[in-house]
Amino acid sequence: MNLWLFRMLRSSVGRKVLMAITGLLLIGFLVSHLSGNLLVFAGRDAMNDYAQFLKEHPGLIWGARIGLLAIFLVHVITGLTLAAENKAARPIPYQKEACIQASLPSRTMARTGLLVFVFVVYHLLHFTFGVVQASKHAKHLEGLRYDVYDMVVLSFHNPIIALSYIVAILVLWMHLWHGASSFFQSLGWNHPKYRPVFEKVGPVLSTILCLGFLSIPLSAWLGILKAGGM
């Protein structure tokens, strides 16, 4: 292995940098995923055309999937290692005063991160592999082209599915709230002059992203988005 990379992985500062870079790349995925998903509001054809375009470019989609999986694994494994190290270095929990200073999102990063991981597995079983709500998924593969619009909208007509997504997106919100701001600190960009700006990046970015994601299950559940032909 490249000596530089090896040294980076061995030092906890290096691993924090790796967390920051992989976190930024995952946020990039979320921005592009949300942009594609918001096409649901542009109508059935717009969303299905986009899904069809991706399907017709397997090189593009598989390249992105493999890259995303690698980035995701590095982020999760490095995060768990850092959390375990922090715990080992501090066997006695924080005193009350320290807890007051650290926000809830920052204290629960490992837990919210793990919950997001569980959600992603569930989400893939739902929309990609069709294991959750299998009958609905299969129905939408029958036509001439993949009806992603109907699959998404009909799924969220089920309140349990809609609620499970809403809860998961709220957890993601907490994770990104702190995560997107700590990016700057991990890279050593914590000049007092810019710190107030950096501290706002996480809350603002996570709020925009998560409101965008929440709008989809909520609109389908409330009947604002209607399935094709209904």
Ligand code: HEM
């Ligand atoms: C309400 C919000 C969301 C909707 C409607 C949605 C919809 C979809 C759909 C339709 C697919 C493609 C399934 C396929 O054809 O293979 C997909 C894939 C995926 N989604 Fe989501 N998604 C949402 C939120 C999220 C969130 C919050 C995350 C991450 C935390 C996420 C991560 C992924 C991943 C990793 C894939 C697999 C990408 C791939 O195989 O190309 N999604 N999503």
